[in-house]
Amino acid sequence: MMIFITFALIFRRLTFLPDMHEISLIQASFLTTLIHLIMQITKDKVAGIHYTLRDNEGTIIDTSDGRDPLYYLHGAGNLIIGMEEGLEGKAQGDKFELKIAPSKGYGEIDPAMTQKVPRSAFGDQEVKKGMKFSTDKGDVVTITEIGLDSITVDANHPLAGVELNFAVEIIEVRNATDDEITHGHVHGPGGHHH
Ligand code: ZN
Secondary structure (H helix, E strand, C coil): CHHHHHHHHHHHHHHHCCCHHHHHHHHHHHHHHHHHHHCECCCCEEEEEEEEEECCCCCEEEECCCCCCEEEECCCCCCCHHHHHHHCCCECCCEEEEEECHHHCCCCCCHHHEEEEEHHHHCCCCCCCCCEEECCCCCEEEEEEECCCEEEEECCCCCCCCCEEEEEEEEEEEECCHHHHHHCCCECCCCECC
16 A cells, blocks of 8 residues: 555656656756856957946046947957956856056056157147147157146056056857957957948
């Protein structure tokens, strides 16, 4: 009698199991989700990130807040070294903070990139401290001092010598297309359109 009851229980449980076809579908969709979640940022992956950049005083220098995520091709030198290093191996949904030294960011301040130029170089243009000008070589210089005859300009990147504090969230990671790898940049949303 006892044996009969046990069998009956087992039988009842079996009837609640989905058939094999259903199980394989469930597993397949779970695996797809899992693969999507664990796809890591490595060379030739495209990642979409949201970020906020602050200086050491907490002032926001730049943020993707309110904009589309920044999409880039990893390992192609499209981002500063410290950022690429920090993003390596991260996956969709990861949120983290990155502190980047100037040497892996926009470089140290190079005093040799500051120079005095004659006032005449600016012609009739109004000049003020802090104004930015583009040189004929395409470099951007900032006026740091205005003298009687000469004007001091600084060609260092505005973020040279600045420690960068990034708050980052990985929105998406996908494989780059062959075209993107050949071109060395992202196509489509957030990238080049051509
Ligand atoms: Zn292209």
